[in-house]
Amino acid sequence: MIAAQFIFEPGDYDDEFHRLDDAIDDDAKSIPGFLGTDRWESKDGLTINAIYYFADMSALTKLGRFSDHRTAKSQVDRWYKGYRVIVTEVTATYGNMPHITAGDL
Numbered sequence: 001m002i003a004a005q006f007i008f009e010p011g012d013y014d015d016e017f018h019r020l021d022d023a024i025d026d027d028a029k030s031i032p033g034f035l036g037t038d039r040w041e042s043k044d045g046l047t048i049n050a051i052y053y054f055a056d057m058s059a060l061t062k063l064g065r066f067s068d069h070r071t072a073k074s075q076v077d078r079w080y081k082g083y084r085v086i087v088t089e090v091t092a093t094y095g096n097m098p099h100i101t102a103g104d105l
Contacts, residue, residue, distance in 0.1 A: 001035065001090040002054045004063075008083035009047055017079045023068040028052055033059025053090070060087070 028034050033055035040049040054060040063069055076083060 002057055002060050003088050003090050004052045004054070004060055005086040005088070006050045006052075006083065007047065007086065008050075009081040010045075011079050011081045013079055017072075020068050020072045024063075024066065024072060027066040027068060028063055031059050031062045033062075 025037075028037075031054070035053040035055060037053065038051045040051075041047070052060070052063070054063075064073075
């Protein structure tokens with residue numbers, strides 16, 4: 001499993017941001033191998049981590065091919081104060097909190 005974390009400091013959102021955000025979410029869900037998402041926010045609300053889970057790198061790579069995703073990437077500084085993307089391979093998940101899952105796997 002691959003986890004792609006988009007960690008960011010929110011800026012000012014407009015209608016175009018919301019349209020692209022919804023479209024990218026729909027695009028991700030349409031990819032064979034998309035497994036789900038998790039989202040975390042710091043206590044102060046200044047940092048958000050949106051995590052997308054995919055079966056493999058091939059599935060993740062498909063997300064970057066959608067035109068809405070490319071458009072959003074080209075304007076990222078318009079909506080975010082800063083960001084970092086971290087892509088990792090998940091080798092195991094475990095715990096005793098069944099309501100907290102890795103993308104509802």
